[in-house]
Amino acid sequence: MTQVRWGLVSTANINRRLIPAIRQSARGEMVAVASRSQASAEAYAAEWEIPRAFGSYQAMLNSDEIDAVYISLPNHLHAEWTIKALQAGKHVLCEKPFALSLDEVDQMIATAEATGCVLAEAFMYRHHPQTKLVGEWVRNGRLGEITLIRATFNFDISGDPDNVRLVPEYGGGCLWDVGVYPISLAQFLMGRLPDWVAGSQWVGDKEVDEVFSGHLHYANEDGDCAAQISASFRTPWHTFAEVLGTNGRLELNRPFVGLDDSQRRLTFYPRQGEPQEIPVPEKELYLGEVEDMHDAILAGTAPYISLTETHNHVKTVLALYKAAATRQIVTL
Numbered sequence: 583m584t585q586v587r588w589g590l591v592s593t594a595n596i597n598r599r600l601i602p603a604i605r606q607s608a609r610g611e612m613v614a615v616a617s618r619s620q621a622s623a624e625a626y627a628a629e630w631e632i633p634r635a636f637g638s639y640q641a642m643l644n645s646d647e648i649d650a651v652y653i654s655l656p657n658h659l660h661a662e663w664t665i666k667a668l669q670a671g672k673h674v675l676c677e678k679p680f681a682l683s684l685d686e687v688d689q690m691i692a693t694a695e696a697t698g699c700v701l702a703e704a705f706m707y708r709h710h711p712q713t714k715l716v717g718e719w720v721r722n723g724r725l726g727e728i729t730l731i732r733a734t735f736n737f738d739i740s741g742d743p744d745n746v747r748l749v750p751e752y753g754g755g756c757l758w759d760v761g762v763y764p765i766s767l768a769q770f771l772m773g774r775l776p777d778w779v780a781g782s783q784w785v786g787d788k789e790v791d792e793v794f795s796g797h798l799h800y801a802n803e804d805g806d807c808a809a810q811i812s813a814s815f816r817t818p819w820h821t822f823a824e825v826l827g828t829n830g831r832l833e834l835n836r837p838f839v840g841l842d843d844s845q846r847r848l849t850f851y852p853r854q855g856e857p858q859e860i861p862v863p864e865k866e867l868y869l870g871e872v873e874d875m876h877d878a879i880l881a882g883t884a885p886y887i888s889l890t891e892t893h894n895h896v897k898t899v900l901a902l903y904k905a906a907a908t909r910q911i912v913t914l
């Protein structure tokens with residue numbers, strides 16, 4: 583096997599990013615799309631020049647024409663269809679948030695282990711050279727002791743009241759949707775779960791959080807550290823992150839999304855002296871997660887984002903929601 587034959591589980595908007603990445607990889611083949619209706623699958627397949635169209639997700643999973651699937655369903659369906667895909671012997675790249683409960687995460691991981699199929703969470707920015715570089719700066723001590731991570735992901739959903747992100751039973755809410763990016767950055771840079779979290783939220787009339795801010799506390803022998811994360815559906819589009827250490831500060835103007843690498847800025851503000859622009863190699867944002875799946879499926883390497891990290895992402899979100907709802911600190 584030298585090529586991975588991909589199928590898309592749904593006609594979701596985000597597929598438009600994965601399809602070019604799969605086609606860009608020499609080891610990927612864009613073979614099929616499945617939708618809840620045959621007409622929708624065929625229309626989508628024609629638009630994107632995908633050879634096969636299936637009128638149900640299960641029909642595509644039953645097909646021996648595909649090896650791997652991309653789960654781009656609304657959040658509440660990630661676990662169900664990931665498990666069904668794994669049981670059908672398909673490798674799975676599942677969108678964030680991976681699942682909405684730890685029971686679901688555990689079942690997904692157990693099914694991957696039982697079937698021997700590859701399972702990974704789709705956090706495209708984690709594979710970008712900029713994120714890896716920031717990780718190296720933290721781990722090799724160039725920033726000194728890390729004292730604070732601040733990260734945010736905001737956008738404005740107010741013109742789209744029917745968006746699935748506003749449906750509580752679909753796993754709606756800004757923390758599940760975009761707050762997971764700052765949380766995953768903190769998990770990556772700190773390498774572990776926070777010891778405790780606090781959170782506050784604004785729940786709108788759709789009964790999901792539309793603004794969320796959280797405090798993730800990491801106890802250290804040499805001095806405690808925190809991550810301040812925030813997410814919003816109610817403010818203009820804005821992403822930002824900074825990592826502060828005893829030797830200086832790294833600032834990222836586009837830490838999570840952005841197809842045009844020329845707009846990214848990674849700036850180091852040293853303890854003394856002038857700010858320095860840090861050059862970052864360019865890379866197509868969604869290609870890394872696809873290549874990582876190909877490595878795992880074809881060469882047997884472990885996925886770059888471990889399932890332990892993924893478990894921790896969901897655990898942190900749930901703890902933050904509990905903290906906000908109870909106005910109490912929640913220990914992890």
Ligand SMILES: NC(=O)c1ccc[n+]([C@@H]2O[C@H](COP(=O)([O-])OP(=O)(O)OC[C@H]3O[C@@H](n4cnc5c(N)ncnc54)[C@H](OP(=O)(O)O)[C@@H]3O)[C@@H](O)[C@H]2O)c1
Pocket residue numbers: 592593594595596597616617618619622653654655656657659677678679704705706746759
């Ligand atoms: N990594 C990223 O950059 C990124 C960006 C955006 C979104 N995401 C994630 O990707 C996932 C999809 O987001 P999206 O905005 O692309 O979704 P979307 O455009 O709303 O599409 C979701 C698809 O799911 C299918 N579906 C099945 N049951 C559904 C239901 N009850 N209601 C609505 N749709 C249903 C539909 O496809 P059919 O009609 O064809 O069955 C629909 O097209 C989410 O988990 C989100 O968090 C990731």
